[in-house]
Amino acid sequence: MRLSQYFLPVLKETPADATIASHQLMLRAGMIKQNSAGIYSWLPLGLKVLRKIETIVREEQNRAGAVEMLMPTIQSADLWKETGRYDAYGPEMLRIMDRHDREMLFGPTNEDMITDIFRSYVRSYKDLPKLLYHIQWKFRDERRPRFGVMRGREFLMKDTYSFDIDEASARLSYYKMFVAYLNTFARLGIKAIPVKADPGPIGGDLTHEFVILAETGESEVFCHKDLLEMAPPGEVDFSGDLSEHVDKRRALYAATDETHDEEEFKAIPADKQMTARGIEVGHIFYFGDKYTAPMGAKVMGPDGKEHVVQGGSYGIGVSRLVGAIIEASHDENGCIWPKSVAPFGVGIINLKSGDEEADAACESLYSALEAAGCDPLYDDTKDRGGVKFGRMDLIGLPYQVTVGPRGLKNGVVEVKIRATGMKKELSPNAAIVFLQTEFAEV
Template sequence: MRLSRYFLPTLKETPSEAQIASHRLMLRAGMIRQGAAGIYSWLPLGLKVLKKIEAIVREEQDRAGAQELLMPTIQPSEIWVESGRYDDYGKEMLRIEDRHGREMLYGPTNEELITDIFRKEVRSYRDLPKMLYHIQWKFRDEIRPRFGVMRGREFLMKDAYSFDLTPEGAVKSYNAMFVAYLRTFARLGLKAIPMRADTGPIGGDLSHEFIILAETGESQVFFHKDFEKKDALSLNPDYAADLQPIVDDWTSIYAATEEMHDAATCAVAEGDLVTGRGIEVGHIFYFGDKYSKPMGATVQGPDGELVNVEMGSYGIGVSRLIGAIIEAFHDDNGIIWPESVAPFKVGLINLRSGDAACDGACDQLYKDLGAAGVEVLYDDRDERAGAKFANMDLIGLPWQVTVGPRGLEKGMVELKNRATGEKTEVALADIVAKLA
């Protein structure tokens, strides 16, 4: 993409309403614009990152055996009355009425709707287990939306739901999602620490939230230093096998949020206990028949008797993850994207637009990199060099290739690693192979 044609409305000054780094940088880098409090439009650069995160989440869900569907954003209120949550959910639920006077709501989550779908279509234990998921926009009417996409009112979420005949089967489904989450966050460039969590309004008695470390995290977290050695990317699980040993390995190491941590009873030695700030990026629950029982989601068991299915739910805040990644990876100059989610891999900078040699070299590089499958944002604007460098640092692409007249005289270009700041001279003839 040529920057001269790209819709990228960057800002030099920090908007006054932005309180944390991710909000400031997403606004300045032209990724989002606010339409109303806690509600954002996603501009091209932001949407590219959103789609890349979504793709990784989808790949790992599919790999774990979950099947994708798509449920609507608007739900009928009566299924929430059935489950008993309609009045309990509170003012975070946006309640609306259609032209016929029917009470509807903008879904904050989908336990009720997926249970309604299941109970109408599945009758026998032979059809179990089932795991279904979708990636859809949600709305929760936060009393105080803040921090940009980290705590907005409208957000993109992956929510999955498992259905099993027995508690033992449900735990297997839970474990599959546990491992899939570890792999998902690792592929996004994040080290996520699973921590035992309160189930809250979702219900149930088994729950973990996945926390990444960031200085601006919402809550304080405590964990054993051994977590720093764990590598989720090394996991190559067989999802048909028993995954309990993997889950036990990860949960046997102490980790707790400030709500769950008790300094008086914590057995971890002081020198081994690490403390920091954390951001929740995923949450999983096993809640048994909390929804299937009141909503009549039963199947015929092996003995012919009707059985309430055992259920779990599993959420990842897809849009929230962008803010979390930026909180974890940025510096004073801007964002530092992990390659797996970067909107473009390479920023190509023409130091002297209008110069025949520079234009020719950049045009050919742009063409060759694209042919090699490398996504490039080419700054071909007639703009001063300092502004081009600052802009590339702000949007945080992993690699910057700078082409200038002096270097071209020697057949060289400059390659910069955005994460380390390291700059090296590379032969123009070699740069495509190096980046591809």
């Protein structure tokens, strides 16, 4: 993409109402625009990151055996009344009356609707287990929406729902999602710690939050340091028993301030105790028959008797992850994107647009990097060099290639690694080979 043809409305000043880094940088980098409290338009740069995160989340769900579908944003209140949640959910739910005076709502979650879909079609244990998911916009009428996409009212979520014949099978589904989440966050370039969690209004007795460490996190995290060193499970057999991946992490203490047990934490060797701030980016629940029992979701079992199906739900905040990754990876100059979710892979900076030799070198680099799959953004504008450097640092692309007449006379361009600030002079061909190698495994 050529910057002269792109829509990138960066801001020089930080908006006064943006108080945390991700909110400030997403506004300044032209990723989002606020429309009303807690509701944002996603501009091209922000949308590219959002879609890359969504793709990785989807791929890992599919790999775990979940099947994608799509449920509507507007739901009938009748389903929520069946489960007793319509009145219990609270003022965060946006309640709506349609023209026929039917009670509707803008869905904050989908346990009730997916249970209704399941009970409409599944009758036998032979059709279980089932893992169904969708990626959909949701709305919760937060009393004080703040921190940009971190605590907005409209947000994009991935929700998976499991249905099993009994508790033992339901826990196997839970383990699948636990492992899938570890792999998902690793691919996103972040370290997410599974911690004990409070089930809240979803319900259930087995639940974990996945928290990434960031200084501006809303939760205080207490955990065993060894959790940070554990590698993601990677390629696993999702048809097998994955409990070992869960058990070895559950054996190490990890909690937020909501579920913290001070005595348990003190039992950890002092050199292994760690406290930090964290941001919740995922939450998984096994809740048994909380929804299936009141809605009559039953299947015929192998014993010839009807069994109430056991359920679980598994959420990832897709849009929240955009802000959370920035909170975990930025500096005073701007965002620092992991390669897997960066809006573009490489920024090409032409220090003298209009110079015949510089233009030709940039065009050649642009074509070669595009063909190599590095997804370059070519700054072909007439702006000053300082403006170009500042803009590239702000949007946080993993690599920058600077091309100017002086360097070209010596047969080199400058390659900068955004995360470390390290710079190296390479011939244009060597720069292409270097960058192509860096993106080969993304």
